[in-house]
Amino acid sequence: MASATRGKQLWLIPVLVVVLALTAVGALIARDRYQEPEEPPQETTVLPSTTSIPPAARPGSKTVVGTPDATGHPLYDQTRALLQVFFDAINAKNYDHWRSAVTRERAEQQPESDWLKSYQSSRDGSIVIYRIELGQPGTARVLLSFVSTQDVRDAPPELPVACIRWHVVFALTVEEGTWRVDGGPTGTSPQHEEC
Known part of the structure; x- marks a missing residue:
């Protein structure tokens, strides 16, 4: 049984x-x-290019992107987000938004009235992060390029043109637990040429 x-x-x-x-x-x-369809990821990786932007499309895309070298860095996502805020603020002429992306010292060096005058006709685009390097604890340097368009009267005195391609190194510093764009000697001598 x-x-x-x-x-x-x-x-x-x-x-x-x-x-x-x-x-x-x-x-x-x-x-x-x-399942909800996923939105296609926004392209944030580019290969370096020397192709010029047609005048009607200048300054180019306002989305910050990076080269494969930059996107492979562990700090890339934070850096890209920070620089997106920085450049969006300039393009929107929003000083408070810009201040949220920079150190207190940098904001003090450029009060709102000076900042608004400096960027009154500026539009930035074609923003590419080429390299990120860590420095002393809580510091980093970012090699990037971007294109600015502006009224000739608002251009730098040494290059009075309507379209400039900038090659700069931004210093980043951790302030109150957050990465911020700092001032200092790395950002004071940018290379630039007419578009």
């Missing part, structure tokens, strides 16, 4: 395996069918 009961119970094992397998397959199909 015990062996008859055991024989009746053994046929349940394959049935349970089949039921569990069908349940798992059904769950996977349902997940794929009803």
